[in-house]
Amino acid sequence: MTSQAISLTAVVLVTVATLAIGTWGLRFSRTTSDFLVASRTVRPRLNASAIGGEYLSAASFLGIAGLVLVFGADMLWYPVGWTAGYLVLLVLVAAPLRRSGAYTLPDFAEARLDSRRVRALCSMMVVAIGWLYLLPQFQGAGITLQAALGAPPWLGAVAVAGVVLINVVSGGMRSITFVQAFQYWLKLTALLLPAIVLLMVWVGDGAPNPVDVPSSGLSGDAWSLPLGGGDAQGLYLTYSLIIATFLGTMGLPHVVVRFYTNPDGRAARRTTLVVLVLLGVFYLLPPLYGALGRVYAEALAESGRSDVLVLELPRLMVPGLAGELLSALVVAGAFAAFLSTSSGLGIAVAGVLGQDVTGRRFGRGRLSGVAAFRAGAVIAMAVPLVLALAVPGVGVARAVGLAFAVAASTFCPLLLLGIWWRGLTEAGAIAGLLVGGGGCGFAVAWVMAGGQASSGWAGVLLSQPAAWSVPAAFLTMWLVSKLTRRTVPAHVSRFMVRLHYPERLTR
Structure with missing residues (x-):
């Protein structure tokens, strides 16, 4: 059996397992609440595995090792930031957000501020962030199938979009929860087992030091240079990346929506604690592949193919059938990463579109809850698929970093101020969302158009905007709310009690 046949078999098995588990979960999905939040009955350990499954995306599986x-x-700031973001979420957001009783972020915004305009703006932000995050998932799937099977890049994107759409429209959150929990453990296994073998090979070779490996494309000094170079611009990029990853997690729609599925606020906190453990274990592995790649796979960096390092390294280090089998296992894990993250994003975006677009007026009439959700799912998958095929050159980790920056500049200020400060007003929220989202949106458009950080300070500020866009959004929300403090919603005190007191007391 050829290497391509082995990899194809692995991809097919993952796809069949995904569809089978999703179909099994379909028997539990009946109501709109089942489709949107699994009727709020998902227990912490299952929910934590599902969150780990959807959160560990193409950037985690492929991008970190390549960087x-x-x-x-x-580049280890990426996994550190992505994991630490859950600590902020645990302390400040998880339990109050669950107690709000919302289905989506726009639901929370409307309930907190009693404003349809804020809800509409939040809906636009959720869709924009979701589509921006889906873009690297589809592109990563294309890269994976191209590297493993020699397939055209568009095939992986179309395959992932198709499988995810089937699962999302068939069972919604109920089905996806079981699928994502399974895929977390598959991804962990797919990296852990080859990593053990590769470490044994490395030790058997005398454990060569990556710093001492000569290369025309990578000098030994490159191992210790700060992000973007050892100057003020590089320092700015590092701090901006930290802000984006630390604060962006709480604004990601596919992450936040999973906390609505817990039975209560206490379960939401327990879920977050388990997630921290699961992510910490997983993120030990991609940097290991990157370090071994500096010994055995420098040619991938020189040829601009660093994103396929995780897929190619087992084959490069272990000759023969054993290496091919290990590579096929990694391919299966990578494909699971694209499917699980895309599923979570599809649920989040479809839920918002189903409530605020297709459920309001679709064609000549109004669709019911489940039908509106399914129509929203089609739109949620179709638009980023077209973008992924039209804009193929954006790096996986870079696109995800931009999505984190947008989330940190919009929903992070809204959630923190909305949950912990009673003075937030409708005008303040709208102004802050427009400043943060508008600034980041311009930066995203600049990057998508081919902008590079090497274009001087302007390019640096736009390539990683979180360091200025997040403070600007917070300051704008606070200042405008102070200026319009007479318009604080009348029900805010009662709503704050609901957010911060245990459910058994507020009942």
């Missing part, structure tokens, strides 16, 4: 290969140890 470490090219730029060195400072």
Whole structure:
């Protein structure tokens, strides 16, 4: 059996397992609440596995190792930030958000501020962030199938979009929860088992040091250079990345929606604690592949193919059938990463579109809850698929980093101020969302158009905007709310009690 046949078999098995588990979960999905939040009955351990499944995306599975290969140890800020973001979420957001009783972020915004305009703006932000995050999932799927099977890049994107759409429209959140929990453990296994073998090979070779490996494309000094170079611009990029990853997690729609599925606020906190453990274990592995790649796979960095390092490294280090089987296992894990993250994003975006677009007026009449959700799911998948095929050159980790920056600049200020400060007003929320979202939106458009950080300070500020867009959004929300403090909603005190007191007391 050829290497392509083995990899194809692995992809097919993952796809069949995904569809089978999703179909099994269909028997539990009946109501709109089942489709949107699994009727709020998902227990912490299952929910934590599902969150781990959807959160560990193409950037985690492929991007981190590639970045470490090219730029060195400072790229470890990505996994550190992505994990630490859940600590902020645990302390400040998880339990109050669950107690709000909302189905989506726009639901929370409308309930807190009693404003349809804020809800409409939040709906637009959710869709924009979801589509921006889906873009690298589809592109990563294309890269994976191209590297493993020699398939055209569009095939992986179309395959992932199709499988995800089937699962999302058939069972909604109920089905996807079981699928994503399974896919977390598959992804962990797919990286862990080959990593053990590769470490044994490395030790058997005398454990060569990555720093001492000569290369025309990667010098030994590159291992310790700060992000973007050892100057003020590089320092800015590092701090901006930290802000985006630390604060962006709480604004990601597919992450936040999972906390609505817990039975209560206490379960939401317990879920977050388990998630921190699961992510911490997983994120030990991609940097290991990056470090080994600096010994055995420097040619991938020199040829601009660093994103396929995780897929190619087992084959490069272990000759023969054993290497092919290990590579096929990694391919299966990568495909699971695209499916699980895309499923979570599809649920989040479809829920918003189903409530605020297709459920309001679709064609000549109004669709019911489940039908509106399914129509929203079609739109949620179709638009980013077209973008992924039209804009193929955006790096996986870079696109995800931009999505985090947008989330940190919009929903992070809204959630923190909305949950912990009674003075937030409708005008303040709208102004802050427009400043943060507008600034980041311009930066995203600039990057998509081919802008690079090497274009001087303007390019640096736009390539990683979180360091200025997040403070600007917070300051704008606070200042405008102060100026319009007479318009604080009348029900805010009662709503704050609901957010911060245990359910058994507020009943």
